[in-house]
Amino acid sequence: MVEATLKVTGMHCPKCDARVEKAVFAVAGVASVKADHEADLVTLTYDGQPSTLDAVRAAITEQDFAVEA
Numbered sequence: 679m680v681e682a683t684l685k686v687t688g689m690h691c692p693k694c695d696a697r698v699e700k701a702v703f704a705v706a707g708v709a710s711v712k713a714d715h716e717a718d719l720v721t722l723t724y725d726g727q728p729s730t731l732d733a734v735r736a737a738i739t740e741q742d743f744a745v746e747a
Contacts, residue, residue: 679709680726684735688743689715701737705730 695713702711707730711722
């Protein structure tokens with residue numbers, strides 16, 4: 679398993695955190711996820727596949743949040 683931290687903007691409250699966590703956890707290959715709206719960060723543990731990380735970025739974007747490079 680690999681840990682990654684993504685800079686995610688647009689999260690403003692605990693409900694935003696929950697939306698992002700639910701969307702990311704639904705991605706195959708993700709073992710854990712923690713969103714922090716105060717720090718604009720999403721930390722996750724996943725299988726290390728680049729396609730999984732791409733799917734995570736897409737899942738966050740689909741929730742109307744922006745993932746910074």
